[in-house]
Amino acid sequence: MPLKRSRSGTGLLVGMTFAAYIPAIRAGFIWDDDTFLLDNPLIKAEDGLYRFWFTTEPPDYFPLTSTSLWLEWRLWGAHPTGYHVVNVLLHATSAVLIWRVLGRLGVPGAWWAAAIFAVHPVNVESVAWITERKNVLPLVFYVLSMLLYLRFQEGGKRGWYVLSLGAFLLALLGKTSVAMLPLVLVGCVWWKRGRVLRRDLLGIVPYLVLSVVLSMVTVWFQYHRAIRDDVVRTDGFLSRLAGAGWAVWFYLYKALVPYHLCFVYPRWQIDASNPLSYLPGLLLLGCLGVFWRYRRGWARGPLFAMGYYVVSLFPVMGFFNIYFMLYSLVADHWQYVAIIGPIALVAGWGTHAFSHGPRALRIVGVLSGIAVLGVLSVQTWRQASIYKNVETLWQDTLAKNPDCWMAHYSQAILAMARGDPERAKACYLRALRIQPDYAPAHSNLACLLAEQGQYDQAVAHHHEALRLAPNRPDYHSNLGTTLSRQGKLPQAVEHFRRALELRPGDPGAGYGLGLALDRLGDLQQAIDLYTAVIRLHPDHVEARKELANAFAKQGRTREAIQQYEEVLARRADWAEPLNNLAWLLATAPDPNLRDGARALRLAQRACELTGYENADYLDTSGVAYAEAGLFDEAIRCAEKAIDLAIRTERQELADKIRRRVALYQSGRPFHQGG
Numbered sequence: 001m002p003l004k005r006s007r008s009g010t011g012l013l014v015g016m017t018f019a020a021y022i023p024a025i026r027a028g029f030i031w032d033d034d035t036f037l038l039d040n041p042l043i044k045a046e047d048g049l050y051r052f053w054f055t056t057e058p059p060d061y062f063p064l065t066s067t068s069l070w071l072e073w074r075l076w077g078a079h080p081t082g083y084h085v086v087n088v089l090l091h092a093t094s095a096v097l098i099w100r101v102l103g104r105l106g107v108p109g110a111w112w113a114a115a116i117f118a119v120h121p122v123n124v125e126s127v128a129w130i131t132e133r134k135n136v137l138p139l140v141f142y143v144l145s146m147l148l149y150l151r152f153q154e155g156g157k158r159g160w161y162v163l164s165l166g167a168f169l170l171a172l173l174g175k176t177s178v179a180m181l182p183l184v185l186v187g188c189v190w191w192k193r194g195r196v197l198r199r200d201l202l203g204i205v206p207y208l209v210l211s212v213v214l215s216m217v218t219v220w221f222q223y224h225r226a227i228r229d230d231v232v233r234t235d236g237f238l239s240r241l242a243g244a245g246w247a248v249w250f251y252l253y254k255a256l257v258p259y260h261l262c263f264v265y266p267r268w269q270i271d272a273s274n275p276l277s278y279l280p281g282l283l284l285l286g287c288l289g290v291f292w293r294y295r296r297g298w299a300r301g302p303l304f305a306m307g308y309y310v311v312s313l314f315p316v317m318g319f320f321n322i323y324f325m326l327y328s329l330v331a332d333h334w335q336y337v338a339i340i341g342p343i344a345l346v347a348g349w350g351t352h353a354f355s356h357g358p359r360a361l362r363i364v365g366v367l368s369g370i371a372v373l374g375v376l377s378v379q380t381w382r383q384a385s386i387y388k389n390v391e392t393l394w395q396d397t398l399a400k401n402p403d404c405w406m407a408h409y410s411q412a413i414l415a416m417a418r419g420d421p422e423r424a425k426a427c428y429l430r431a432l433r434i435q436p437d438y439a440p441a442h443s444n445l446a447c448l449l450a451e452q453g454q455y456d457q458a459v460a461h462h463h464e465a466l467r468l469a470p471n472r473p474d475y476h477s478n479l480g481t482t483l484s485r486q487g488k489l490p491q492a493v494e495h496f497r498r499a500l501e502l503r504p505g506d507p508g509a510g511y512g513l514g515l516a517l518d519r520l521g522d523l524q525q526a527i528d529l530y531t532a533v534i535r536l537h538p539d540h541v542e543a544r545k546e547l548a549n550a551f552a553k554q555g556r557t558r559e560a561i562q563q564y565e566e567v568l569a570r571r572a573d574w575a576e577p578l579n580n581l582a583w584l585l586a587t588a589p590d591p592n593l594r595d596g597a598r599a600l601r602l603a604q605r606a607c608e609l610t611g612y613e614n615a616d617y618l619d620t621s622g623v624a625y626a627e628a629g630l631f632d633e634a635i636r637c638a639e640k641a642i643d644l645a646i647r648t649e650r651q652e653l654a655d656k657i658r659r660r661v662a663l664y665q666s667g668r669p670f671h672q673g674g
Helices: 003-020 033-038 048-054 063-076 080-104 110-119 121-128 130-153 158-174 181-193 198-227 237-256 275-293 300-316 340-355 359-388 390-400 405-417 421-434 439-451 455-468 473-486 489-502 507-519 523-536 541-553 557-570 575-587 596-609 615-627 631-647 651-665
Strands: none
Touching: 003 080, 003 110, 003 359, 033 063, 033 130, 048 063, 063 080, 063 130, 063 158, 080 110, 080 121, 080 130, 110 340, 110 359, 121 130, 121 359, 130 158, 130 181, 158 198, 181 198, 181 300, 237 275, 237 300, 237 340, 275 300, 300 340, 340 359, 359 390, 390 405, 405 421, 405 439, 421 439, 439 455, 439 473, 455 473, 473 489, 473 507, 489 507, 507 523, 507 541, 523 541, 541 557, 541 575, 557 575, 575 596, 575 615, 596 615, 615 631, 615 651, 631 651
């Protein structure tokens, strides 16, 4: 291919891709981008690369993809544009490589096929969704491996083979959705030579070994880290076999008619006892059989394209559990690798039909191709606009799939983030009406109901979440918190202890257990728990505050002051520790610990933060004024505190403050133990 033509073809492919994906480049983060990137502790950790590659901490083993995001986090941080640009660039690179591979295979219309791939709307889900970096990055190395292998097959040096094998390893380390490449390479050899020799099969063995080993690693991670206790599917083999036939035709339809694309499609219910359920699969086998029968003639192209398509789709046909299958048995991003086959077939047929004829027919063919690319580009632009943000994505999903319980559940989370608990409750309930066995919805709804004081309903949903997922430590911890609020402290202690058994060192469970034991009077064990939480999580300010309170109750004033100082160093404008520290600085039995002037500043700040509507904080201000020698101010402040205590029906506090006023009137401050 002339260099000038190669450059112009490459430039046009890249330019078309970026033009079609402008809305995606402007988009933000969507669903799952938080767990995969934004809130992923391994992405932010200095030793994150080691942990991605050499530990079982990640939910999936995609170390190359994770490495790319780890590096980019240090460039873009929490700004989405950079990640989107890289995704689009990777997609454009794959399109260029597809052009080169199809050209080496002698497929007519190779550039047109690559262009269609570049702007095909089905691919938007892979490109516009940052989390699907695990799709666009592996495809680059997958197609590169094919290209290098073809160069080797054409009589190139053995170095091309080694480079091809290395590229395939990188593709697998990006994501094992490319694991079917060994069979694809066999198909390429057959396409080029019409037969496959023993040496060809032997050459594929190293690819097959890499594929099997890393696929087994992926399956282990999927079942033990991503899925864990969740029940993704309960159907048997026959149902999955029937569903595989449905899936291939569904994907082919969306590839040829990319209309009404949806982020989460309705989840099929397949009746394995109905013979008609197997009809799509039998029809598929019949088509492949016909293509095989006439493989030396007109069916050679369809056999190669459809063979590639079915082989590439095999990992996502439903024979293996994938976490996303909890929501739908099909997804646009699952045919990102496979779609190359039908695109190449259609482009090849079209090019052949329009290129063998008069000049006018060729012009019509070119104009038709341009029109197709234009229509697809517009559709891709529109589809990419849906990924603007998570709200837009779920609204579009519900417009196309009203019974998508995951969308209702996600809208509930968004409503909570916006401070709209009633909307959130309605969305959780809608999600549970559609999918009553979704434990996270029960757990989140329970926490919301507990916040609203509806404890009995909250406990019922907590128990349902634990019935569905009995080994989730956070569910035990959440139930413990609700039971604590109800005053059912012994039962709360049970669940907090169970949470710590399931996840030793869990800060929420440790803190909750400490609070419950504190209220039960076991102060020393509470202190031990708070200390353990702080040791593992030094910035857990709630645990530090409660530890300071516990030290104060034990009369360990110096240690209490130290912990309050640590709390305020991390959260300066927190009224409660401001007030509590002020109280100790004003009333400590040890005169060396007292500091009236600072106590007054802290107490006044606590009063400002609460609008001077907290009687305890006004009392502390009075005590601080007295310690600073300002007794008239102390009396005035104490009298305001008494009035507020009486208005709020706290007579006991009012009586205590009156006794302190008597001290101020005699020119004496109030000290503990005095």
